[in-house]
Amino acid sequence: MKVTVFGTGYVGLVQGAVLADVGHDVMCVDIDAAKVAALQAGQIPIHEPGLAPLVQANHAAGRLHFTTDAAEGVAHGELIFLAVGTPPDEDGSADLQHVLAVARTIATHMDRPKTIVNKSTVPVGTADKVAAEVRQTLAARGADIAFEVVSNPEFLKEGAAVADCMRPDRIVIGTSSAAAERQLRELYAPFNRNHDRIVLMDVKSAELTKYAANAMLATKISFINEIAGLAERLGADIEAVRRGIGSDPRIGYHFIYPGAGYGGSCFPKDVKALIHTAQSIDYRPEVLLAVERRNDAQREVLAERILAHYGPNLRGKTIAVWGLAFKPETDDMREAPSRNLLQALWAAGAQVRAHDPVAMREARRIFGDRPDLVFCDSPMAALDGADALAIVTEWKQFRVPDFDRVARALRDRIVFDGRNLYDPAVVARHGLTYESIGRPAAA
Ligand code: NAD
Secondary structure, eight states, rough: OOEEEOSSSHHHHHHHHHHTTTTTEEEOOOOOOOHEEETTTTTTTEEETTTTHHHHHHHTTTTEEEEEEEEHHHHHEEEEEEEEEEEEOTTTTTHHHHOOOHHHHHHOOOSSSSEEEEOOOTTHHHHHHHHHHHHHHHHTTTTOOOEEEEEEEOOOOOSSSSHHHHOOSEEEEESHHHHHHHHHHHHHHGGSSSSOOOOOOHHHHHHHHHHHHHHHHHHOOOOOHHHHHHHHHHOOHHHHHHHHOOOOTTTTTOOOOOOOOOOTHHHHHHHHHHHHHHHHHOOHHHHHHHHHHHHHHHHHHHHHHHHHHHSSSOOOOOEEEEOOSSSTTTTOOOHHHHHHHHHHHHTTTTTEEOOTTTTTHHHHHHHHTTTTEEEOHHHHHHHHHHHHEOOOOGGGSSSSOOOHHHHHHOTTTHHHHHHHOOOOHHHTTTEOOOSSSSSSOOO
């Protein structure tokens, strides 16, 4: 099928490449000319495992095209995906300006019926807004062309996006149009062979499903972080508690890892947007408000530990930081807890020596050149001349360090672990003081 995807970010580029890989003819449109030029030259602007060879192979095979020309893009696809960003507005609501801009673009250029498929995460009612925008723009042109707006939220995980799109757990399709349903079933048939993964529903329910999924996951994280805080104060070990509750299949092991809080481009903004939606209709989202408050506090926990240990003035101290990305296997630093830590360390006068396997380029873009931030080529290099180590991202490269070297390198021989990577007894055996989340301190 001929498919156009507006937006070549984490969602649009991965989805476009995966659809091309099963044989669809895909055109990706972006307003970022530098990104499009890079993609045309075979360079992948984001870090996502398996994405580069997939994009390069399908581009070379002539099934995956990149353009900044919206008219060309609209002409190409019978199905047109919206995969543009929906960042939080000042009041926490989802900013729909990019989604509505693409709706106007489509209506400006279309000369035959189109099915518009919304993959961006958008509040309930957005499909109606997109339809109104298209209708209005068509009317201004004096054109009368049929179209459908379908909701098809995306559930991929950054860091595993290609695998998630190749083998989705479910494909949520929100539409009341039998014709649009047929088109999407045909589009996704290659991903739907083993068993039926399509969950068909009305548009509004599909829009809400995406927020409910992210809010549920965020709730699990804030819940375990709350229990971790209790464990710490009561002298219990959250890792034992985690295993103890995860073994109940009604609870499960997923997403109950205590840590330095959730971040990324989705959970914080989607929880905020859902809170905003609820409040806008005078419905008080008690659970969501608590989830967000707990997470805001949790993102400060590492810095608080360090300041509690050293006192409020960190002038003259150098802290090594392992991990900048909001989670492993991605270079995404949007709302990453590392940002809270770095800002707090700098505010207290500390120097930072940081290492991340892939996110240092992004960190340099965000923070620019500053004398109190040194990027280091390896985890061990970050320890040179450092007083303490803080771990923010659970990259597998950090899982089995040479603790003797760590102990020799750190002046104050102390590790603040925001991801509970190590057995406290093992770390202590190497002469290190070890503070983690929700576990008794070991020294
Ligand atoms: P992103 O910021 O990585 O990419 C968005 C892209 O859209 C950018 O390249 C931008 O230049 C482009 N764009 C903006 N306006 C445009 C226009 N008028 N025409 C063409 N391109 C335009 O965003 P993302 O992380 O891919 O997220 C996209 C949407 O998918 C968001 O609504 C997000 O909430 C949702 N989502 C994201 C994830 C994720 O893990 N990143 C997962 C599921 C859903």
